[in-house]
Amino acid sequence: MAFASSGDLAAKEETFAELAPGVYALTAEGDPNVGAIEGPDFVVCFEARATPVAARRWLGRLRERTDKPVRYLVLSHYHAVRVLGASAFGAAEIIAHTETKRLIAERGREDWASEFARMPRLFEDPDSIPGLTWPTLTFTDRMVIPLGGDRELVLVHCGRGHTAGDIVAWLPHERILFAGDLVEAQAALYTGDAFHTEWASSTLDNVQGLGAEVLVGGRGAVAAGADAVFAAIAQSRHFLDELRRTVGAAHAARGTLKDAFQAAHDALAPEFGGWPIFEHCLPFNVQRYWDELDGIDWPRIWTAERDREVWAALKDS
Numbered sequence: 001m002a003f004a005s006s007g008d009l010a011a012k013e014e015t016f017a018e019l020a021p022g023v024y025a026l027t028a029e030g031d032p033n034v035g036a037i038e039g040p041d042f043v044v045c046f047e048a049r050a051t052p053v054a055a056r057r058w059l060g061r062l063r064e065r066t067d068k069p070v071r072y073l074v075l076s077h078y079h080a081v082r083v084l085g086a087s088a089f090g091a092a093e094i095i096a097h098t099e100t101k102r103l104i105a106e107r108g109r110e111d112w113a114s115e116f117a118r119m120p121r122l123f124e125d126p127d128s129i130p131g132l133t134w135p136t137l138t139f140t141d142r143m144v145i146p147l148g149g150d151r152e153l154v155l156v157h158c159g160r161g162h163t164a165g166d167i168v169a170w171l172p173h174e175r176i177l178f179a180g181d182l183v184e185a186q187a188a189l190y191t192g193d194a195f196h197t198e199w200a201s202s203t204l205d206n207v208q209g210l211g212a213e214v215l216v217g218g219r220g221a222v223a224a225g226a227d228a229v230f231a232a233i234a235q236s237r238h239f240l241d242e243l244r245r246t247v248g249a250a251h252a253a254r255g256t257l258k259d260a261f262q263a264a265h266d267a268l269a270p271e272f273g274g275w276p277i278f279e280h281c282l283p284f285n286v287q288r289y290w291d292e293l294d295g296i297d298w299p300r301i302w303t304a305e306r307d308r309e310v311w312a313a314l315k316d317s
Protein backbone atom coordinates (compact mmCIF):
# COMPACT_ATOMS: atom_id res chain seq x y z
CA MET A 1 0.00 0.00 0.00
CA ALA A 2 1.28 3.48 -0.88
CA PHE A 3 2.76 5.40 2.06
CA ALA A 4 0.13 7.40 4.02
CA SER A 5 -1.93 9.46 1.52
CA SER A 6 0.83 9.67 -1.09
CA GLY A 7 -1.26 7.54 -3.46
CA ASP A 8 -4.34 9.75 -3.05
CA LEU A 9 -4.13 11.96 -6.12
CA ALA A 10 -7.76 12.45 -7.11
CA ALA A 11 -8.96 16.05 -6.68
CA LYS A 12 -11.89 16.48 -4.30
CA GLU A 13 -15.03 18.43 -5.06
CA GLU A 14 -15.32 21.62 -3.02
CA THR A 15 -18.64 22.82 -1.61
CA PHE A 16 -19.11 26.48 -0.67
CA ALA A 17 -21.91 27.26 1.78
CA GLU A 18 -23.23 30.40 3.48
CA LEU A 19 -24.32 28.97 6.86
CA ALA A 20 -25.87 32.23 8.11
CA PRO A 21 -25.61 35.80 6.80
CA GLY A 22 -21.87 36.48 6.50
CA VAL A 23 -20.73 33.06 7.77
CA TYR A 24 -19.08 30.83 5.18
CA ALA A 25 -17.58 27.35 4.97
CA LEU A 26 -15.78 25.51 2.22
CA THR A 27 -15.79 21.74 2.64
CA ALA A 28 -14.06 19.28 0.33
CA GLU A 29 -15.07 15.62 0.67
CA GLY A 30 -12.69 14.96 3.55
CA ASP A 31 -9.91 17.41 2.68
CA PRO A 32 -9.27 20.10 5.35
CA ASN A 33 -12.19 22.52 5.71
CA VAL A 34 -11.91 26.32 5.91
CA GLY A 35 -14.29 29.06 6.99
CA ALA A 36 -14.84 32.82 7.20
CA ILE A 37 -16.95 35.20 9.27
CA GLU A 38 -17.79 38.77 8.25
CA GLY A 39 -17.57 41.62 10.72
CA PRO A 40 -18.77 45.19 10.03
CA ASP A 41 -15.69 46.20 8.03
CA PHE A 42 -13.44 43.16 8.17
CA VAL A 43 -13.38 39.38 7.74
CA VAL A 44 -12.11 36.69 10.12
CA CYS A 45 -10.77 33.62 8.30
CA PHE A 46 -10.52 30.26 9.99
CA GLU A 47 -7.67 27.99 8.80
CA ALA A 48 -5.21 28.75 6.02
CA ARG A 49 -4.73 25.58 3.91
CA ALA A 50 -1.38 24.04 2.98
CA THR A 51 0.00 26.61 0.55
CA PRO A 52 -0.68 30.21 -0.53
CA VAL A 53 -1.81 28.93 -3.94
CA ALA A 54 -4.39 26.61 -2.33
CA ALA A 55 -5.45 29.45 -0.01
CA ARG A 56 -5.95 31.84 -2.96
CA ARG A 57 -8.42 29.44 -4.56
CA TRP A 58 -10.49 29.60 -1.36
CA LEU A 59 -10.14 33.38 -1.16
CA GLY A 60 -11.37 33.57 -4.76
CA ARG A 61 -14.63 31.91 -3.69
CA LEU A 62 -14.91 34.17 -0.64
CA ARG A 63 -14.31 37.29 -2.74
CA GLU A 64 -17.45 36.51 -4.76
CA ARG A 65 -19.34 37.40 -1.53
CA THR A 66 -17.30 40.09 0.22
CA ASP A 67 -14.34 42.36 -0.48
CA LYS A 68 -13.75 43.30 3.18
CA PRO A 69 -10.11 42.90 4.22
CA VAL A 70 -9.02 39.93 6.31
CA ARG A 71 -8.21 41.44 9.71
CA TYR A 72 -7.79 38.14 11.58
CA LEU A 73 -6.64 34.73 10.45
CA VAL A 74 -7.40 32.14 13.13
CA LEU A 75 -5.39 28.91 13.14
CA SER A 76 -7.09 26.05 15.00
CA HIS A 77 -3.75 24.28 15.57
CA TYR A 78 -0.21 24.00 14.21
CA HIS A 79 -0.49 21.33 11.50
CA ALA A 80 1.15 22.30 8.20
CA VAL A 81 -1.85 21.59 5.95
CA ARG A 82 -3.83 24.21 7.91
CA VAL A 83 -1.25 26.96 8.40
CA LEU A 84 1.35 27.20 5.63
CA GLY A 85 -0.97 29.07 3.23
CA ALA A 86 -1.27 31.98 5.71
CA SER A 87 0.67 34.56 3.68
CA ALA A 88 -2.10 34.64 1.03
CA PHE A 89 -4.60 36.23 3.43
CA GLY A 90 -2.68 39.44 4.12
CA ALA A 91 -4.17 39.31 7.62
CA ALA A 92 -3.38 42.08 10.11
CA GLU A 93 -3.18 39.48 12.90
CA ILE A 94 -2.66 35.71 12.92
CA ILE A 95 -4.29 34.23 16.03
CA ALA A 96 -3.43 30.89 17.64
CA HIS A 97 -3.13 29.22 21.04
CA THR A 98 0.10 29.78 22.96
CA GLU A 99 0.87 26.05 22.70
CA THR A 100 0.47 26.25 18.92
CA LYS A 101 3.17 28.90 18.77
CA ARG A 102 5.36 26.74 20.98
CA LEU A 103 4.78 23.69 18.72
CA ILE A 104 5.62 25.67 15.59
CA ALA A 105 8.89 26.77 17.18
CA GLU A 106 9.68 23.29 18.43
CA ARG A 107 8.65 21.15 15.43
CA GLY A 108 7.23 23.32 12.63
CA ARG A 109 10.00 22.38 10.19
CA GLU A 110 9.72 18.66 10.90
CA ASP A 111 5.93 18.75 10.66
CA TRP A 112 6.12 20.53 7.29
CA ALA A 113 8.38 17.79 5.86
CA SER A 114 6.26 15.04 7.42
CA GLU A 115 2.92 16.33 6.15
CA PHE A 116 4.29 17.11 2.69
CA ALA A 117 5.37 13.47 2.32
CA ARG A 118 2.14 12.11 3.80
CA MET A 119 -0.28 14.27 1.77
CA PRO A 120 1.49 15.71 -1.29
CA ARG A 121 -1.77 16.44 -3.15
CA LEU A 122 -2.72 19.14 -0.63
CA PHE A 123 0.52 21.04 -1.24
CA GLU A 124 -0.46 22.86 -4.45
CA ASP A 125 2.65 24.67 -5.69
CA PRO A 126 4.74 24.01 -2.55
CA ASP A 127 7.33 26.57 -3.68
CA SER A 128 4.77 29.29 -2.98
CA ILE A 129 5.21 28.74 0.79
CA PRO A 130 7.42 31.57 2.08
CA GLY A 131 8.40 29.79 5.33
CA LEU A 132 6.85 28.83 8.63
CA THR A 133 3.70 30.66 9.75
CA TRP A 134 4.13 32.60 13.00
CA PRO A 135 1.11 33.66 15.08
CA THR A 136 1.11 37.36 16.01
CA LEU A 137 -1.57 37.09 18.75
CA THR A 138 -1.84 34.17 21.18
CA PHE A 139 -4.04 33.30 24.15
CA THR A 140 -4.53 30.38 26.53
CA ASP A 141 -8.26 30.11 27.40
CA ARG A 142 -10.57 32.43 25.51
CA MET A 143 -10.60 35.47 23.23
CA VAL A 144 -13.58 37.46 21.96
CA ILE A 145 -13.75 39.31 18.62
CA PRO A 146 -16.74 41.74 18.54
CA LEU A 147 -18.59 41.57 15.22
CA GLY A 148 -20.98 44.50 15.74
CA GLY A 149 -24.39 44.60 17.44
CA ASP A 150 -24.92 41.51 19.55
CA ARG A 151 -22.71 39.39 17.32
CA GLU A 152 -19.35 38.15 18.50
CA LEU A 153 -16.86 35.42 17.66
CA VAL A 154 -15.53 33.56 20.68
CA LEU A 155 -12.30 31.63 20.32
CA VAL A 156 -12.11 28.91 22.95
CA HIS A 157 -9.49 26.40 24.08
CA CYS A 158 -11.63 23.44 25.20
CA GLY A 159 -8.65 21.49 26.56
CA ARG A 160 -5.92 19.36 25.02
CA GLY A 161 -7.11 17.08 22.25
CA HIS A 162 -5.98 16.71 18.64
CA THR A 163 -2.90 18.69 19.72
CA ALA A 164 -1.87 20.56 22.87
CA GLY A 165 -3.20 23.85 21.50
CA ASP A 166 -6.51 23.39 19.67
CA ILE A 167 -8.96 26.26 19.53
CA VAL A 168 -12.52 26.34 18.22
CA ALA A 169 -14.38 29.37 16.80
CA TRP A 170 -17.86 29.80 18.27
CA LEU A 171 -20.63 32.14 17.11
CA PRO A 172 -23.11 32.15 20.05
CA HIS A 173 -25.66 34.34 18.23
CA GLU A 174 -25.79 32.06 15.17
CA ARG A 175 -24.99 28.89 17.20
CA ILE A 176 -22.37 27.90 14.61
CA LEU A 177 -19.12 26.20 15.64
CA PHE A 178 -15.91 25.80 13.66
CA ALA A 179 -14.36 22.88 15.56
CA GLY A 180 -11.04 22.35 13.79
CA ASP A 181 -9.73 18.78 14.03
CA LEU A 182 -11.31 18.16 17.46
CA VAL A 183 -14.41 16.90 15.62
CA GLU A 184 -14.63 15.23 12.22
CA ALA A 185 -17.86 14.56 10.34
CA GLN A 186 -17.63 11.19 8.62
CA ALA A 187 -13.87 11.39 8.29
CA ALA A 188 -11.28 9.49 10.34
CA LEU A 189 -9.46 11.20 13.21
CA TYR A 190 -5.74 11.88 13.16
CA THR A 191 -4.37 11.42 16.69
CA GLY A 192 -0.61 11.27 16.11
CA ASP A 193 -0.04 14.38 18.26
CA ALA A 194 -3.02 13.89 20.52
CA PHE A 195 -3.87 13.61 24.20
CA HIS A 196 -6.38 10.81 23.78
CA THR A 197 -7.85 10.53 27.26
CA GLU A 198 -8.39 14.26 27.74
CA TRP A 199 -9.77 14.64 24.20
CA ALA A 200 -12.31 11.80 24.61
CA SER A 201 -13.55 13.12 27.96
CA SER A 202 -13.39 16.71 29.19
CA THR A 203 -12.38 18.34 25.90
CA LEU A 204 -15.25 16.88 23.87
CA ASP A 205 -17.58 17.54 26.82
CA ASN A 206 -16.60 21.20 26.58
CA VAL A 207 -17.18 21.23 22.82
CA GLN A 208 -20.58 19.63 23.32
CA GLY A 209 -21.42 22.09 26.08
CA LEU A 210 -21.29 25.05 23.70
CA GLY A 211 -24.60 23.86 22.27
CA ALA A 212 -23.88 24.29 18.58
CA GLU A 213 -26.67 23.80 16.05
CA VAL A 214 -24.31 23.86 13.07
CA LEU A 215 -20.81 22.39 13.23
CA VAL A 216 -18.00 22.61 10.71
CA GLY A 217 -15.49 19.91 11.60
CA GLY A 218 -11.90 19.71 10.47
CA ARG A 219 -12.85 17.40 7.63
CA GLY A 220 -16.13 16.20 6.15
CA ALA A 221 -19.48 17.81 5.42
CA VAL A 222 -21.13 20.51 7.54
CA ALA A 223 -23.23 18.99 10.34
CA ALA A 224 -26.50 20.94 10.20
CA GLY A 225 -29.00 20.62 13.04
CA ALA A 226 -28.55 19.66 16.69
CA ASP A 227 -28.90 15.94 15.91
CA ALA A 228 -26.17 16.03 13.25
CA VAL A 229 -23.88 18.01 15.58
CA PHE A 230 -24.46 15.48 18.34
CA ALA A 231 -23.73 12.63 15.92
CA ALA A 232 -20.45 14.16 14.72
CA ILE A 233 -19.20 14.68 18.28
CA ALA A 234 -20.34 11.17 19.29
CA GLN A 235 -18.63 9.65 16.26
CA SER A 236 -15.36 11.38 17.11
CA ARG A 237 -15.59 10.24 20.74
CA HIS A 238 -16.43 6.67 19.69
CA PHE A 239 -13.40 6.54 17.39
CA LEU A 240 -11.17 7.64 20.28
CA ASP A 241 -12.81 5.23 22.74
CA GLU A 242 -12.35 2.23 20.43
CA LEU A 243 -8.74 3.16 19.76
CA ARG A 244 -8.09 3.51 23.51
CA ARG A 245 -9.87 0.25 24.33
CA THR A 246 -8.03 -1.91 21.78
CA VAL A 247 -4.56 -0.40 22.08
CA GLY A 248 -4.96 -0.26 25.85
CA ALA A 249 -5.78 -3.99 26.00
CA ALA A 250 -2.77 -4.94 23.86
CA HIS A 251 -0.50 -2.75 25.98
CA ALA A 252 -1.84 -4.19 29.26
CA ALA A 253 -1.33 -7.73 27.95
CA ARG A 254 2.31 -6.84 27.15
CA GLY A 255 1.66 -7.39 23.47
CA THR A 256 3.54 -5.70 20.65
CA LEU A 257 2.76 -2.44 18.87
CA LYS A 258 1.83 -4.56 15.87
CA ASP A 259 -0.69 -6.51 17.99
CA ALA A 260 -2.19 -3.21 19.08
CA PHE A 261 -2.38 -1.95 15.52
CA GLN A 262 -4.12 -5.14 14.36
CA ALA A 263 -6.65 -5.01 17.19
CA ALA A 264 -7.41 -1.34 16.55
CA HIS A 265 -7.75 -1.95 12.82
CA ASP A 266 -10.10 -4.90 13.38
CA ALA A 267 -12.29 -2.86 15.72
CA LEU A 268 -12.39 0.39 13.74
CA ALA A 269 -12.33 -0.69 10.09
CA PRO A 270 -15.92 -1.97 9.85
CA GLU A 271 -17.29 1.41 10.89
CA PHE A 272 -14.60 3.87 9.82
CA GLY A 273 -12.51 2.03 7.20
CA GLY A 274 -14.21 3.64 4.21
CA TRP A 275 -13.79 7.20 5.47
CA PRO A 276 -11.12 9.65 4.29
CA ILE A 277 -7.57 9.16 5.64
CA PHE A 278 -8.45 6.15 7.84
CA GLU A 279 -5.68 3.83 6.59
CA HIS A 280 -3.25 6.72 6.37
CA CYS A 281 -3.73 7.84 9.98
CA LEU A 282 -4.10 4.64 11.94
CA PRO A 283 -0.41 3.61 12.27
CA PHE A 284 0.50 7.07 13.61
CA ASN A 285 -2.55 7.10 15.89
CA VAL A 286 -1.70 3.73 17.43
CA GLN A 287 1.95 4.70 17.95
CA ARG A 288 0.99 7.92 19.74
CA TYR A 289 -1.51 6.29 22.11
CA TRP A 290 1.03 3.53 22.83
CA ASP A 291 3.50 6.27 23.76
CA GLU A 292 0.91 7.82 26.08
CA LEU A 293 0.46 4.46 27.78
CA ASP A 294 4.23 4.32 28.17
CA GLY A 295 4.01 7.59 30.09
CA ILE A 296 5.19 9.93 27.31
CA ASP A 297 3.01 13.01 27.89
CA TRP A 298 4.49 15.40 25.34
CA PRO A 299 4.13 13.89 21.82
CA ARG A 300 7.33 12.81 20.13
CA ILE A 301 8.16 14.78 16.99
CA TRP A 302 7.14 13.18 13.69
CA THR A 303 9.87 13.45 11.10
CA ALA A 304 9.70 12.21 7.52
CA GLU A 305 12.08 9.41 8.58
CA ARG A 306 10.15 8.37 11.69
CA ASP A 307 6.93 8.36 9.65
CA ARG A 308 8.46 5.80 7.28
CA GLU A 309 9.76 3.62 10.11
CA VAL A 310 6.38 3.39 11.84
CA TRP A 311 4.61 2.81 8.54
CA ALA A 312 7.04 0.01 7.60
CA ALA A 313 6.69 -1.64 11.01
CA LEU A 314 2.88 -1.62 11.01
CA LYS A 315 1.71 -1.61 7.39
CA ASP A 316 4.39 -3.31 5.31
CA SER A 317 5.30 -6.31 7.42
Ligand SMILES: [Zn+2]
Pocket residue numbers: 077079162181190
Ligand atom coordinates in the same frame (compact mmCIF):
# COMPACT_ATOMS: atom_id res chain seq x y z
ZN1 LIG B 1 -4.53 18.51 12.45
